[in-house]
Amino acid sequence: DTEVTQTPKHLVMGMTNKKSLKCEQHMGHRAMYWYKQKAKKPPELMFVYSYEKLSINESVPSRFSPECPNSSLLNLHLHALQPEDSALYLCASSQDPGGFTDTQYFGPGTRLTVL
Amino acid sequence: AQTVTQSQPEMSVQEAETVTLSCTYDTSESDYYLFWYKQPPSRQMILVIRQEAYKQQNATENRFSVNFQKAAKSFSLKISDSQLGDAAMYFCAYRSPRNQGAQKLVFGQGTRLTINP
Numbered sequence: 001d002t003e004v005t006q007t008p009k010h011l012v013m014g015m016t017n018k019k020s021l022k023c024e025q026h027m028g029h030r031a032m033y034w035y036k037q038k039a040k041k042p043p044e045l046m047f048v049y050s051y052e053k054l055s056i057n058e059s060v061p062s063r064f065s066p067e068c069p070n071s072s073l074l075n076l077h078l079h080a081l082q083p084e085d086s087a088l089y090l091c092a093s094s095q096d097p098g099g100f101t102d103t104q105y106f107g108p109g110t111r112l113t114v115l
Numbered sequence: 116a117q118t119v120t121q122s123q124p125e126m127s128v129q130e131a132e133t134v135t136l137s138c139t140y141d142t143s144e145s146d147y148y149l150f151w152y153k154q155p156p157s158r159q160m161i162l163v164i165r166q167e168a169y170k171q172q173n174a175t176e177n178r179f180s181v182n183f184q185k186a187a188k189s190f191s192l193k194i195s196d197s198q199l200g201d202a203a204m205y206f207c208a209y210r211s212p213r214n215q216g217a218q219k220l221v222f223g224q225g226t227r228l229t230i231n232p
Contacts, residue, residue, distance in 0.1 A: 102148075
């Protein structure tokens with residue numbers, strides 16, 4: 001089973017709202033990732049958590065705040081977003097960060113629209 | 116820094132025929148991983164196939180196979196007996212060597228594959 005779930009599927013928010021995206025996996029994976037994908041473009045890495053610690057932050061604006069409460073759950077807290085932040089947000093997980101079997105498996109994504 | 120190039124923005128193939136998608140990459144590392152992911156209109160990125168650079172044998176997964184040419188830094192994907200469900204955006208991706216912690220995937224720009232019935 002290589003299932004990564006994401007909620008919600010769609011989210012519309014105003015620039016003053018605070019919302020959160022949720023990602024969950026129950027495969028025992030020890031790394032979790034947030035990617036942002038604009039239309040017709042490849043995904044761009046935002047954050048990586050490895051063994052529940054933030055290991056990579058790709059210079060993402062502070063209006064995006066990641067959180068990893070436990071090894072199965074990854075959140076992305078959103079505050080004061082801009083319309084250009086509208087995109088598909090993908091979560092991924094991998095079993096063994098940096099190890100032999102470290103293949104990333106993706107969730108279905110959350111389509112975010114900022115008005 | 117590593118880069119991945121997919122030179123074919125769009126391709127089309129007749130159902131049941133074979134198509135090859137191209138990917139080249141640039142790296143100074145000797146050990147790495149290469150992947151092909153597909154992203155259908157449903158949006159989910161699905162792993163198609165994986166290749167370890169230290170393996171000379173080309174990876175195969177059912178109708179999907181790769182032609183890995185390490186010296187040429189080329190990693191093409193061959194889809195045999197194309198099916199309507201193969202229609203998707205295909206991304207080639209590179210990952211740095213193991214034992215360096217969780218690493219990001221470096222993606223190419225993608226190739227949109229259309230299957231004609």
